[in-house]
Amino acid sequence: MVGTGYVGLTTGACLAALGHRVVCADIDPAKVGRLRDGRVDILEPGLDELVRRGTAAGNLEFVLGAANAVSPDTDVVFLCVPTPMGADGSADLRAVESVLEEIGELLPAGCAVATKSTVPVGTADRLRHMVGVPIVSNPEFLREGSAVDDFLHPDRIVVGSSDREAAQRVADLYAALQAPTLVLDAASAEMVKYAANCFLAVKLSYVNAIAQLCDRVGADVREVTEGMGLDPRIGRSFLKPGPGWGGSCLPKDTTALLHVADSVGLDFAVLRSAIEQNARQQQDVVDRIRQACDGTIRGARIGLLGLAFKAGTNDLRDSPALRIADALIAEGAEITAHDPAITGELPGMRLVDDPYEAVKGAIAVVVLTEWPEFRTLDWSRVAELMDGFTVVDTRDLLDGADLGEAGLRWKAIGRPC
Numbered sequence: 001m002v003g004t005g006y007v008g009l010t011t012g013a014c015l016a017a018l019g020h021r022v023v024c025a026d027i028d029p030a031k032v033g034r035l036r037d038g039r040v041d042i043l044e045p046g047l048d049e050l051v052r053r054g055t056a057a058g059n060l061e062f063v064l065g066a067a068n069a070v071s072p073d074t075d076v077v078f079l080c081v082p083t084p085m086g087a088d089g090s091a092d093l094r095a096v097e098s099v100l101e102e103i104g105e106l107l108p109a110g111c112a113v114a115t116k117s118t119v120p121v122g123t124a125d126r127l128r129h130m131v132g133v134p135i136v137s138n139p140e141f142l143r144e145g146s147a148v149d150d151f152l153h154p155d156r157i158v159v160g161s162s163d164r165e166a167a168q169r170v171a172d173l174y175a176a177l178q179a180p181t182l183v184l185d186a187a188s189a190e191m192v193k194y195a196a197n198c199f200l201a202v203k204l205s206y207v208n209a210i211a212q213l214c215d216r217v218g219a220d221v222r223e224v225t226e227g228m229g230l231d232p233r234i235g236r237s238f239l240k241p242g243p244g245w246g247g248s249c250l251p252k253d254t255t256a257l258l259h260v261a262d263s264v265g266l267d268f269a270v271l272r273s274a275i276e277q278n279a280r281q282q283q284d285v286v287d288r289i290r291q292a293c294d295g296t297i298r299g300a301r302i303g304l305l306g307l308a309f310k311a312g313t314n315d316l317r318d319s320p321a322l323r324i325a326d327a328l329i330a331e332g333a334e335i336t337a338h339d340p341a342i343t344g345e346l347p348g349m350r351l352v353d354d355p356y357e358a359v360k361g362a363i364a365v366v367v368l369t370e371w372p373e374f375r376t377l378d379w380s381r382v383a384e385l386m387d388g389f390t391v392v393d394t395r396d397l398l399d400g401a402d403l404g405e406a407g408l409r410w411k412a413i414g415r416p417c
């Protein structure tokens with residue numbers, strides 16, 4: 001397993017739990033040291049336990065550098081390194097290429113390379129020349145915050161390669177999970193990943209736009225999405241409006257697929273407008289906060305509850321909450337923020353470990369991440385501590401009546417307030 005982040009560590013620890021012998025490599029010596037001591041940096045329920053169990057059982061180990069993960073009896077090398085957004089919006093494949101360069105000569109005959117990193121269509125076939133063995137696309141669909149559970153109970157396993165036998169060998173590693181398994185060509189497998197993530201992004205942008213419309217026409221988006229979701233063709237999940245979608249995947253994958261479409265002369269207008277709607281959604285939240293601050297953000301003290309891109313994770317990558325915070329800071333706001341999973345320092349704001357400290361003296365309070373503990377805050381105490389009385393609830397998390405009783409004004413997107 002090359003790369004021990006969300007994907008590599010989860011996959012490595014879970015494959016070890018299924019009985020395979022796994023060697024996980026990372027380029028970061030400090031991370032490798034911590035993992036050898038059984039310390040996991042990321043917040044993923046069950047992962048620490050699996051890492052400790054695998055290490056104790058002797059079928060999960062951690063090494064520095066991809067080359068040290070490869071041996072003459074290696075069957076599959078999984079690539080789980082980052083593929084971030086490049087300057088032109090395309091996926092930056094430098095980490096993938098540098099690993100292949102590092103291990104190309106070391107791979108034993110009969111082994112396969114499986115790409116779990118999200119890579120654009122054509123990558124497996126294009127990079128094949130760098131290694132003398134088949135490359136199998138094996139996209140990963142886990143969600144942060146439920147990575148172990150998603151791995152162990154997958155909706156589907158997708159593998160694809162021009163070498164079907166190699167693809168089947170990779171699929172066989174997951175046989176114990178008894179999941180629906182698709183063995184495809186490499187391009188189709190690579191496309192499944194982007195097509196799925198981009199569909200989710202389009203769905204969210206659509207529902208965020210519906211929430212905006214509900215506000216303007218006096219409908220209640222909670223009831224509207226319930227009515228939509230009961231239609232099995234639509235489904236109930238991914239229908240919750242918010243401050244815009246973010247995280248380490250949806251933003252970069254939508255931009256990367258749009259880049260691919262542009263490069264082959266296809267105007268993927270629906271995807272482009274989903275990305276644009278997402279930027280507008282974040283700007284709309286800033287505008288709502290401005291209204292709550294009597295029209296001026298400059299000099300206003302604003303308390304933020306939640307910074308992670310969703311509840312259940314301490315990942316801040318491409319978090320809409322941070323984008324919104326940055327926009328407020330750029331307009332001259334004084335920001336105090338609290339997130340139960342985030343400690344340390346962040347530029348331009350005061351990060352505190354007590355939610356009541358975050359709301360102290362605030363003219364407006366903004367809920368940006370749907371942490372359940374925010375629901376049960378003592379709103380009378382919040383009202384006493386604040387200097388103003390508006391709570392902008394971008395996640396429709398709170399009970400408006402509770403806040404009303406405490407003398408606060410509750411503002412949610414698309415809900416009658």
Ligand SMILES: NC(=O)c1ccc[n+]([C@@H]2O[C@H](COP(=O)([O-])OP(=O)(O)OC[C@H]3O[C@@H](n4cnc5c(N)ncnc54)[C@H](O)[C@@H]3O)[C@@H](O)[C@H]2O)c1
Nearest residue numbers: 003004005006007026027028080081082083117118140144
């Ligand atoms: N995070 C998710 O939920 C998720 C889900 C599905 C797919 N993906 C995809 O999986 C890939 C990895 O994502 P992630 O979130 O796990 O990333 P991450 O940043 O959490 O982890 C990547 C790891 O790779 C290591 N690394 C970088 N270069 C290396 C090298 N040359 N040799 C060895 N290790 C190296 C880094 O130090 C880091 O520990 C990306 O392509 C991403 O799009 C992510």
Ligand SMILES: O=c1ccn([C@@H]2O[C@H](COP(=O)(O)OP(=O)(O)O[C@H]3O[C@H](CO)[C@@H](O)[C@H](O)[C@H]3O)[C@@H](O)[C@H]2O)c(=O)[nH]1
Nearest residue numbers: 140141142143144238239240241242245246247249309310
């Ligand atoms: O009803 C919803 C559901 C999600 N979100 C937001 O959408 C973003 C993405 O959420 P989620 O998909 O749960 O996060 P990730 O962990 O990034 O997972 C996505 O990205 C991964 C990386 O590619 C894929 O593997 C997963 O299948 C895909 O769901 C977050 O900002 C959420 O707050 C909403 O606003 N409303």
